[in-house]
Amino acid sequence: MGHLSQHNLWGPGDNRVVALPPSPGDLFVVTTVGGKLALVHPIDEYDKAVSLANAFIHRWRGRPVATIKVLSLTLQEAQAMGYLPANLSQNQTPEQRAEARQFVVSNLWRIIRDSNDAKPRAEALDLLRSMGELK
Numbered sequence: 001m002g003h004l005s006q007h008n009l010w011g012p013g014d015n016r017v018v019a020l021p022p023s024p025g026d027l028f029v030v031t032t033v034g035g036k037l038a039l040v041h042p043i044d045e046y047d048k049a050v051s052l053a054n055a056f057i058h059r060w061r062g063r064p065v066a067t068i069k070v071l072s073l074t075l076q077e078a079q080a081m082g083y084l085p086a087n088l089s090q091n092q093t094p095e096q097r098a099e100a101r102q103f104v105v106s107n108l109w110r111i112i113r114d115s116n117d118a119k120p121r122a123e124a125l126d127l128l129r130s131m132g133e134l135k
Helices: 043-059 075-080 094-114 118-130
Strands: 016-020 028-033 036-042 067-073
Touching: 016 043, 028 043, 028 075, 036 043, 043 067, 043 094, 067 075, 094 118
Parallel strands: 016 067
Antiparallel strands: 028 036, 028 067
8 A cells, every 4th residue: 555646636747547545444445537436446455446547547548638536535535525325225125234234244354354454454343343243
């Protein structure tokens, strides 16, 4: 991790990738192309998101100028910016809520299993405890 961009976002220039590295509390990596949502990844896939953005921008050469932004966001930030719905479960059936919960639990376990960083693993464990998945 640690791809803090040094680009002037508001000046003229070539196609570029601008990346905001993760900070405490971030859960998502949002990638935008020309201001439009392109991808959403879990925070542990930050490096993958930056790599994908860089690969895309290299293929984009010779086309109109574009800026790809890779932003690390908290749940509240992602909702406030319209990348995720404000009430994720408002219109869900009980089955859909159960599937969504299982998706979250599975991803938290994946972070615990696959992350090389102790902080996301500890946060995932705390979330699993708060959800009643651990005793």
